[in-house]
Amino acid sequence: MCCLNIYAREKLLPEEGFLSSDHPFNSPPIPAQPEAKRHSSTWESHRQKNGSKHLAVIRRSPGSGPHLILGQARYPVDMASTITNNVPRVLDGIAIAAQIKSELAEQVASARRLGPAPGLAVILVGEVPASQIYVRSKVKTCGELGIYSELHTPSANATTEELLDLVASLNSRDEIDGILIQLPLPQHVDTTRLLEAIAPQKDVDGFHPINAGRLLNGSPVEKVLAPCTPAGIMEILRRSGISVRGKRAVVIGRSNIVGKPLAVMLVNASATVTVCHSQTTDLAAVAREADILVAAIGRPGFVTPEMVRPGATIIDVGINRIATTEDLERFFPDDQARHASFAKRGSTLVGDVHPAAFAVSAAYTPVPGGVGALTIAMLMANTVKAARLRRG
Ligand code: NAD
Numbered sequence: 241m242c243c244l245n246i247y248a249r250e251k252l253l254p255e256e257g258f259l260s261s262d263h264p265f266n267s268p269p270i271p272a273q274p275e276a277k278r279h280s281s282t283w284e285s286h287r288q289k290n291g292s293k294h295l296a297v298i299r300r301s302p303g304s305g306p307h308l309i310l311g312q313a314r315y316p317v318d319m320a321s322t323i324t325n326n327v328p329r330v331l332d333g334i335a336i337a338a339q340i341k342s343e344l345a346e347q348v349a350s351a352r353r354l355g356p357a358p359g360l361a362v363i364l365v366g367e368v369p370a371s372q373i374y375v376r377s378k379v380k381t382c383g384e385l386g387i388y389s390e391l392h393t394p395s396a397n398a399t400t401e402e403l404l405d406l407v408a409s410l411n412s413r414d415e416i417d418g419i420l421i422q423l424p425l426p427q428h429v430d431t432t433r434l435l436e437a438i439a440p441q442k443d444v445d446g447f448h449p450i451n452a453g454r455l456l457n458g459s460p461v462e463k464v465l466a467p468c469t470p471a472g473i474m475e476i477l478r479r480s481g482i483s484v485r486g487k488r489a490v491v492i493g494r495s496n497i498v499g500k501p502l503a504v505m506l507v508n509a510s511a512t513v514t515v516c517h518s519q520t521t522d523l524a525a526v527a528r529e530a531d532i533l534v535a536a537i538g539r540p541g542f543v544t545p546e547m548v549r550p551g552a553t554i555i556d557v558g559i560n561r562i563a564t565t566e567d568l569e570r571f572f573p574d575d576q577a578r579h580a581s582f583a584k585r586g587s588t589l590v591g592d593v594h595p596a597a598f599a600v601s602a603a604y605t606p607v608p609g610g611v612g613a614l615t616i617a618m619l620m621a622n623t624v625k626a627a628r629l630r631r632g
Contacts, residue, residue, distance in 0.1 A: 473613025
């Protein structure tokens with residue numbers, strides 16, 4: 241995300257002007273667009289009509305002082321220089337995941353000098369293409385790190401009882417440290433019963449109530465198998481030097497696999513945490529209080545600039561595929577690389593945060609290449625941890 245620059249025309253009031261992503265501060269001013277000054281909505285239609293790359297405008301409204309307008313958001317004008325000089329830091333999930341995997345490879349190598357390699361069993365029921373891709377990449381990563389893995393592929397017709405038998409046999413095998421059941425399961429299978437049948441010490445997804453309870457009770461991180469996505473978010477923050485202690489964190493989304501466990505982890509790390517969800521009143525106002533804002537809801541571009549406090553850290557968990565040119569224009573109007581990849585593939589990914597909102601932040605995780613990159617690395621970390629905790 242590039243720096244935003246402010247434009248002031250001679251005839252405008254000193255505080256008035258345009259913000260743009262594509263011209264340096266000292267370049268010739270952008271020509272006057274009188275209608276653009278009057279209303280931000282008019283300005284927005286002007287922007288679309290002219291294909292302008294202006295991202296925001298500063299304007300003076302009757303009866304109130306000048307404001308910085310970014311999307312639908314209004315900020316006090318004294319924040320303009322903060323925002324215009326802002327170059328948000330990209331929290332590179334791919335690089336952090338690579339670092340974690342390289343550390344794990346060393347730990348696995350030392351473990352193998354003393355005994356058997358840590359072992360992961362993956363259960364993939366049926367033939368869901370997306371699940372097959374995820375599972376393949378989990379098994380491949382095990383191979384890269386020296387972790388033993390085996391893949392079980394019962395048919396889509398397998399009954400709950402048959403799958404319970406498989407889990408029981410894996411529970412009893414000493415060389416298996418972790419058991420992962422790839423979700424979603426076919427509708428006729430009792431998912432909860434199956435997940436609860438995994439021995440808690442082999443529950444590398446961290447979904448078992450025993451592990452959820454341990455997390456809630458504040459067990460030390462190194463002793464609990466925590467869900468991979470929230471654990472990955474905590475690693476991104478820690479390894480990026482973003483302190484959590486005493487910070488105001490807002491988590492949007494309360495799912496059992498992301499929102500809730502992440503809220504617990506943030507509390508355990510001494511943040512002050514608010515969890516928002518579909519029934520939250522005035523969610524934008526709550527979100528604006530966040531030093532650390534997490535979006536995990538599965539709604540493309542849900543978080544817009546006015547929901548972000550300038551200088552906040554944004555963690556975008558959402559992975560949403562968009563496949564229409566309207567959506568492409570809505571989220572990535574000036575992003576040539578996205579347009580090229582969209583033209584090639586017919587779709588692209590966007591998170592739960594509108595890309596324009598990143599411009600206000602101090603740091604953010606991109607989609608793709610942010611939180612998603614950490615999930616498999618944390619699964620590997622849990623497998624190595626499970627082996628260490630169980631075998632001593
Ligand atoms: P979920 O569907 O289980 O939960 C969604 C949550 O969002 C619910 O708690 C709901 O209350 C809340 N929500 C829905 N609409 C809302 C609204 N309009 N306002 C406020 N809250 C609203 O989703 P999930 O499994 O937690 O996943 C969320 C997103 O994260 C999805 O896009 C998913 O693909 C992605 N995800 C990414 C990873 C990763 O590795 N990066 C892992 C898991 C999930």
